[in-house]
Amino acid sequence: MTAATHPAAGGAAAGKTDPVLVVEDLEVEFATDSGWLGVLDGVSFAVGRGETVGIVGESGSGKTVTSLAALGLLPPHSSRIPRGSVRLDGVELVGMPRRKLEAIRGDDISMIFQEPMTSLNPAFKVGDQIAEVVRRHRGGSWRSAMARAVEVLSEVGIPNAAQRARSFPHEFSGGMRQRVMIAMAMACQPKVIIADEPTTALDVTIQAQVLDLMRRMSEEHGTAVVFVTHDLGVVADICDRAVVMYAGQVVEQAEVDDLYHRPRHPYTAALMTAMPQLTGRSGRLATIPGRTPAPGSMPPGCRFHPRCAHALDTCRAGDDGAGGRVAIRELDGGRTSRCLRVHELTLEGTE
Amino acid sequence: MLQYTVKRVLMMVPLLFLVSLGVFALVLLIPGDPAITIAGENATVAEIEATRERLGFNDPVIVQYLGWAGSALTGDLGTSLFSNESVTGAILGRFPVTISVAAAAMTVALLIAVPAGIIAAVHRGRWPDRLATLLASIGISMPNFWVGILLIIVLALMFPIFPAVGYTPITDGVGAWAWGLVLPGITLGTTVAAEITRQLRGSLHDVMQQDYIRTARANGLRGGVIIAKHGLKNAAVPVVTVIGFQVGFLLGGSVIVERVFGLPGLGDLAIRAVLQRDIPMIQGIVVVTALVVMLINLAVDLSYGYLNPKVRQQG
Incomplete structure (x- = not known):
């Protein structure tokens, strides 16, 4: 199933023009013994009416925190949102009084969990x-x-x-x-359902049934779905658009077809080669070297550079040349990427 | 649920049998010969022997047991060796007092423990929790009789709000009955409240971390509903267990409080029976108390079935 067959879907452009859910510059911090620690850094994405958007990333990339923050479900005393906005149909949810938020949850926006x-x-x-x-x-x-x-x-x-x-x-x-x-x-x-790894805990055969069901429900009712997963195969299966997250940042956003044909961030490309069902059984299983950095020990510059096959010294230096963060680059076709070398690299996709 | 209930009730039968054996064995194990006591200090050997024969102490043990257990089943627990009063009658006369005191204490305990436990669990680690925990420690460490005397001095003598001693039967008016139970209820209830608070705090806090509580939040249920309905029902199993234990304690352990408040309860009767070696009376009290404790345990077991549907199925 491709994006074009979804009646209410319009891909990245629709996400921008008629968004039902807008997450903008969202930051989340958790309390630790040594003070507040940032776990989300400027997360922005939009979900169009009836659109299905996948949020993809490894464990620790911040995808679950993003979805919990969107519903105001983060633990109240050990977490805070210092900056950013989550708007559901134009209504700001960040900082909304608890009672009003309770009235919206389960009615306009709801969530399905992994377990x-x-x-x-x-x-x-x-x-x-x-x-x-x-x-x-x-x-x-x-x-x-x-x-x-x-x-x-x-x-x-x-x-x-x-x-x-x-x-x-x-x-x-x-x-x-x-x-x-x-x-x-x-x-x-609801207008939006956030599904956090809804099929991960299920048998493979059951997974496909549940995915079909979610796709059907979304189509029949015009519900927008935010599908949080580590599984690029699932994203390819049911999503119109994908938001790739790494180490608390969005690193790439694109229509699913575009993303798979031509990833514009080395992390996305690395994720694809690490998925056996996407690369076929011919080659040996690729892995991404290293681990997701822990909050509080983020690498300077591009957060992915220590694990990136294409990293140069400039990647470490970041946008400001002094190890600062790398900003999102707007690309053609409504795509974005957080790669410094996005215009130099040609990354290999998959069919 | 019906099958589960029947199973639990049937399980009481062998237990009751064991209790009756134990109770009966008391006669054989208790030092001293009641026949000597009853026959009087100056009785001759023949008189003592006659007393023994009259009371059936010379029959084979098995005959004695069957005779006693048989009449116990019909509700006849024998006659007091000293007052010629029927044991069943004596116990029935005292039992409402003990039950009333226990009910009053449990009411006080729950009125304190449920809000305190919820507040402590929800605000775990912050000042409301610390305060509740501190009060619970104080409640557990204060001796009953001391609290009782203190309450009598302050709320009955210095400020004569409540009666200092005595019991008003419920038949003389519900208000007077309840009023007289306030001080004993507080006296016994504080310790029980402290235990229940501690248990509720721990178990509700654990439940509130569960995924299904997050589901309830994600679906917009109100905070209060989530705690009171989704939280408490799941947190209740260990709490109900503790409540069951505590009711047992209240029925058996209210002797001191009955004395302090001059209440003619079962504890008072039991002490006198033990001091007099009034064996049928002791047996009767133990059997009735054991039966009541078993009924409470049955109620606790049945509540598990209600609270946790899985238990119901496994029986």
Whole structure:
């Protein structure tokens, strides 16, 4: 499935002109013993109405922190957002009073998590858990909320939904529980769903089913999806556009087809060669040398340069020549890259 | 759930049998011969022997046990060796007092512990938590009788708000009954409150870190609802366990408080029975107390089934 077949999708350009979710210059800091430590550095991206955007990166790149920050779900006392903005349909979410934010979460924007086994409350029936969310945002009687819960449960492919709504989470398999999570997230028909590695904990065969389901739900309801994953294959499968993150920064953004054909950041290219399903089984498995740097010990200049095959001394020096940060470069076709050598390098993509 | 309940109830039968064996063995193990005591100081050997024969002490042990257990099953726990009062009647007369005191203490404990435990868990590591933890430590370390005497001096004698001693049956008016239970309730309840607070603080704090709490937040449920519904139901299992223990403690351990407040409860009866070697009375009190503790444990077990649906299935 390509971007063109998505009815409401418009790729990078649409993300800019009619965005439903705009994250701008977002910074997040966590409290440590030695003071506040920056974990997100100027993260910006936009998601168009009905668009599916993948946020890709290794563990520690800041993708989960970005999604939690967008919903205001970061721990209140050990984290803070010193700068930046998250706007949902033009409404600023950063700094919004807790009560107003609670009213928006689950209604206009909702989230699906990685761990279906532990993300549902074991003490309540799944139908009740969904109906509770419906009543919270839509009001009405318990009976009508329950009817809605059964409706979404059957929509996500739970057989005998009316009966299964009376089951407890432990009576469902992992894949079925993730369907329940999706149903819960979709119950109030939000404008945006953030899905944080929703298939990572599932069997491969179940993964494909859940991905299909998410794609179908997004298409049928025009819901924008932010798909957080470390798996470029999944991004290729269901996303219109990709935002590649590394060490707390966005390093590249492009339409998925463009990204795969011609990556414009060496990190993206390295990620692709490190994915066996993308490079085929002929060559030996490539890996990216080194590890994601820890917050607090970020390399000077380009944060990827110690692991980059194309790094020069100028990469270490950064934009200001003194080890400062490398700014985002705007490229043709609505693409961006945070590579100093973006105009010199020709990186190899994949089909 | 029905199957689970039936299973739990059936499990009480062998337990009750063991308790009855233990209780009956008391007669054989307790030093001293009640026949000598009952027959009087100047009794002849023949008189003592006659007393023994009359009380059935000469029958084979098994016959004695079956006789005692058989009538116990019909609700007849024998007759006091000293007052000729029926043991069942004596216990039934005292039991409402003990139950009332225990209920009052548990009410006080929960009124303190539930808010304190929630506040401490939600604000873990910050000043509300430190304050609650400090108060809990104080509550645990204060001796009951001292708190009781202090309360009597201040709230009954210096400021005569509550009665200092005595018990008003509920049949004489619910208000007077409850009013008389306030001071004993506080006296016994503080220790229990401290235990429950500590348990609730720990278990609710753990639950609030769980993924499903994050899910509830992500779906916009209100903070209070998340704590009171999604948090507490999951945090309740260890707390209910502690509450069960504490009810047992309240029923058995209220002797000192009954004395301090002049309450004619079971503890008072038990002490007198032990001092007099009134064996049927001791047996009766132990059996009834054991039965009540078992019923509480049954209630705790059944609550597990309600709180944790997984338990229900595994039975």
